[in-house]
Amino acid sequence: MNLEITKALKALLSEPQKIVIIPHKNPDGDAIGSTLGLWHYLRGIGQEAQIIVPNDFPKFLKWMPSSDQIINFEWDTTKAKALIKQATVIFTLDFNHLGRIGQLQPLLEEAQAKFVMIDHHQAPADYAEITYSDVSMSSTCEMVYNVIEGLEGTDHITPDLAISLYTGIMTDTGSFKYASTTSRTHKVVAQLIEKGAKNTKAHNKVYDTNTPSRLHLLGCALKNMVIMEDFATAYITLSQEELDTYQYKKGDTEGFVNYGLTLDGIVFAVIFIENKEEGIIKISFRSEGDFSVNEFARAHFNGGGHTNAAGGRSELPMAETVALFKSLLANYKDHLKA
Numbered sequence: 571m572n573l574e575i576t577k578a579l580k581a582l583l584s585e586p587q588k589i590v591i592i593p594h595k596n597p598d599g600d601a602i603g604s605t606l607g608l609w610h611y612l613r614g615i616g617q618e619a620q621i622i623v624p625n626d627f628p629k630f631l632k633w634m635p636s637s638d639q640i641i642n643f644e645w646d647t648t649k650a651k652a653l654i655k656q657a658t659v660i661f662t663l664d665f666n667h668l669g670r671i672g673q674l675q676p677l678l679e680e681a682q683a684k685f686v687m688i689d690h691h692q693a694p695a696d697y698a699e700i701t702y703s704d705v706s707m708s709s710t711c712e713m714v715y716n717v718i719e720g721l722e723g724t725d726h727i728t729p730d731l732a733i734s735l736y737t738g739i740m741t742d743t744g745s746f747k748y749a750s751t752t753s754r755t756h757k758v759v760a761q762l763i764e765k766g767a768k769n770t771k772a773h774n775k776v777y778d779t780n781t782p783s784r785l786h787l788l789g790c791a792l793k794n795m796v797i798m799e800d801f802a803t804a805y806i807t808l809s810q811e812e813l814d815t816y817q818y819k820k821g822d823t824e825g826f827v828n829y830g831l832t833l834d835g836i837v838f839a840v841i842f843i844e845n846k847e848e849g850i851i852k853i854s855f856r857s858e859g860d861f862s863v864n865e866f867a868r869a870h871f872n873g874g875g876h877t878n879a880a881g882g883r884s885e886l887p888m889a890e891t892v893a894l895f896k897s898l899l900a901n902y903k904d905h906l907k908a
């Protein structure tokens with residue numbers, strides 16, 4: 571975090587503000603962890619702050635301290651609207667384009683507040699007064715730690731704050747294994763553990779809370795996996811019917827896409843998940859090495875993200891979506907090698 575951002579944030583927070591903190595739609599561990607981490611910090615220094623999520627977040631994150639204080643826009647629309655209208659500062663976390671917040675987009679476009687963006691995705695939009703964007707960061711949680719440190723606020727890191735940030739770093743780095751995990755990431759994590767983050771608890775609460783139906787859905791997904799050795803690619807499909815058969819609940823398919831990469835010789839893994847209600851196929855892309863799934867998702871599937879992890883969507887039916895995907899691989903043959 572550079573000096574200019576530190577100075578601007580210091581000035582902003584030297585006055586009492588009415589603060590709203592917003593993560594992206596379908597919030598993940600990093601989105602919830604970073605918003606809660608920042609929320610604990612801002613409350614700790616005496617600021618008025620509220621978190622508003624565009625929609626619900628997975629059950630495996632609901633143990634996080636004070637996560638019950640989070641306002642869900644879909645359930646508490648009137649309250650959320652009022653808070654956004656009155657806000658003097660809006661922090662947007664773990665996304666960098668107002669198209670990522672669903673129904674909140676028009677409200678934020680009209681909001682009078684000063685915007686602060688803290689995010690590690692590529693190609694940030696230009697909507698914030700203060701933009702802290704760094705694609706080299708493991709997670710937004712690591713960036714929130716940098717913010718707190720930059721504001722000389724590490725004494726305000728309580729165990730609740732610490733475990734919030736720890737959890738987001740853990741989930742966004744695939745438990746500290748992705749290429750974005752640096753020595754600095756480990757130093758931050760070490761600090762968080764020293765501040766009281768119960769690291770084993772975070773792992774158990776996030777990863778060891780499977781239901782039988784989720785494991786059965788995983789079994790179905792793995793059975794559906796198609797391996798294309800010539801392109802070092804593996805993809806999975808899950809139809810709405812299959813999701814229904816295994817009583818799909820939000821968050822159940824989290825991490826499924828990564829199984830393709832555990833195969834020897836596979837560098838590109840994809841999952842296509844049908845969503846009948848929205849009339850779309852949701853797609854997650856993962857890669858190992860140099861192949862940029864961010865560029866692939868941007869170019870062909872209305873999405874984007876990071877070099878090794880991205881999302882996208884298709885409005886075509888499943889079979890046509892998969893056919894399109896397969897037809898594209900030949901263009902990337904030189905990059906799709908183990």
Ligand SMILES: [Mn+2]
Nearest residue numbers: 600664710742
């Ligand atoms: Mn993130």
